[in-house]
Amino acid sequence: MIYQLSQFLFPDDPARLFPTTPERELYLEIGFGDGRFWPHYAGTFAEAPNYLGAEISGSSLQKAQARLLKSGLTNAHLTKLPAMVLLGAVVPAGSLSGIIVNFPDPWPKKDHLDQRLLRAPFFRLAASRLRPGGAVLLTTDHEEYFDFACQGAEESGVTRLERAEPPAAALETKYALKWRELGIAAQHARFVSTADPFALAAQLLRPDIQALPQEDADLPHSIVKLPADFDLSDFAKQALRGDSYTVVLLDAYRSLRRPEYTVLAHVEEGELTQEVLVGIMQRPDGSTLVRLAKFGGPIITAGVKAAVGAVTDELVRRGAVVTHLGY
Numbered sequence: 117m118i119y120q121l122s123q124f125l126f127p128d129d130p131a132r133l134f135p136t137t138p139e140r141e142l143y144l145e146i147g148f149g150d151g152r153f154w155p156h157y158a159g160t161f162a163e164a165p166n167y168l169g170a171e172i173s174g175s176s177l178q179k180a181q182a183r184l185l186k187s188g189l190t191n192a193h194l195t196k197l198p199a200m201v202l203l204g205a206v207v208p209a210g211s212l213s214g215i216i217v218n219f220p221d222p223w224p225k226k227d228h229l230d231q232r233l234l235r236a237p238f239f240r241l242a243a244s245r246l247r248p249g250g251a252v253l254l255t256t257d258h259e260e261y262f263d264f265a266c267q268g269a270e271e272s273g274v275t276r277l278e279r280a281e282p283p284a285a286a287l288e289t290k291y292a293l294k295w296r297e298l299g300i301a302a303q304h305a306r307f308v309s310t311a312d313p314f315a316l317a318a319q320l321l322r323p324d325i326q327a328l329p330q331e332d333a334d335l336p337h338s339i340v341k342l343p344a345d346f347d348l349s350d351f352a353k354q355a356l357r358g359d360s361y362t363v364v365l366l367d368a369y370r371s372l373r374r375p376e377y378t379v380l381a382h383v384e385e386g387e388l389t390q391e392v393l394v395g396i397m398q399r400p401d402g403s404t405l406v407r408l409a410k411f412g413g414p415i416i417t418a419g420v421k422a423a424v425g426a427v428t429d430e431l432v433r434r435g436a437v438v439t440h441l442g443y
């Protein structure tokens with residue numbers, strides 16, 4: 117099935133994600149494209165391992181989902197999450213047998229090199245999520261990126277490089293076929309983790325992320341009493357920086373029907389970026405509720421809570437009196 121951000125726990129439990137096959141190994145594929153690899157590769161095991169696939173392209177997600185359904189693999193979940201977010205926030209320490217990266221985007225221009233995925237920070241995070249002996253399996257046609265990845269892995273200090281032939285399934289992906297037609301050979305490396313995943317995970321600070329609670333009352337909120345002459349029409353964009361996040365309150369929108377507002381906030385925490393809405397709503401008792409909106413399935417993080425706090429602080433600057441803080 118396709119998992120939305122808000123359907124995961126942070127971190128999640130593989131036994132919860134794969135309740136009928138909790139004892140099987142877990143593999144993660146990053147950038148699965150149109151999803152040809154996994155049905156083929158899973159077929160080389162006596163029992164198909166559990167599978168998580170991360171891909172940032174929505175159209176690829178649909179194609180891969182269709183392939184998984186056709187192959188009858190029910191213990192495989194896809195998500196439209198950037199790899200570093202899925203790895204860092206969702207995948208628990210020491211839980212993966214392998215991380216597969218086939219033909220990653222090469223970002224060949226010099227000033228785009230920091231967009232490449234396979235750099236030292238990735239290998240450190242990966243080693244904290246792999247079980248001992250687990251490996252990142254890279255297959256690529258791009259020689260320069262291949263060397264770059266090997267260098268990043270070495271710099272990370274937590275992997276051992278093993279050169280090997282690519283798995284047959286990696287040579288049948290859309291990009292493998294494209295490069296083969298052009299006569300370009302693929303290279304393969306296994307970056308075997310040499311780290312203690314739990315010790316490494318403890319060193320890597322991730323944003324404080326929580327699953328979206330089911331109860332509205334648990335959404336980050338505050339209750340305030342607004343002054344009679346309250347007005348937000350001169351609202352100006354503002355930024356707030358914390359240790360692990362940056363929050364920018366971008367704009368405030370007034371309801372056409374009621375004297376209520378919605379503030380649009382941009383929240384950045386490491387690899388995770390979210391646009392969230394904070395509602396400013398009248399309550400029957402005359403007080404005002406300031407609360408994260410469920411719209412868009414936000415993940416509640418330290419930064420998202422700070423966004424609700426920043427809106428509350430702005431109201432206080434405009435004469436509001438806080439009667440309750442819930443964030």
Ligand SMILES: C[S@@+](CC[C@H](N)C(=O)[O-])C[C@H]1O[C@@H](n2cnc3c(N)ncnc32)[C@H](O)[C@@H]1O
Nearest residue numbers: 147149170171172173198199218219289290291
């Ligand atoms: C060159 S394509 C290769 C696709 C597929 N693996 C294949 O071999 O045909 C690279 C894929 O990685 C995806 N991608 C790029 N950055 C990503 C990220 N941070 N997380 C997940 N997927 C990513 C892209 O959307 C794209 O589909």
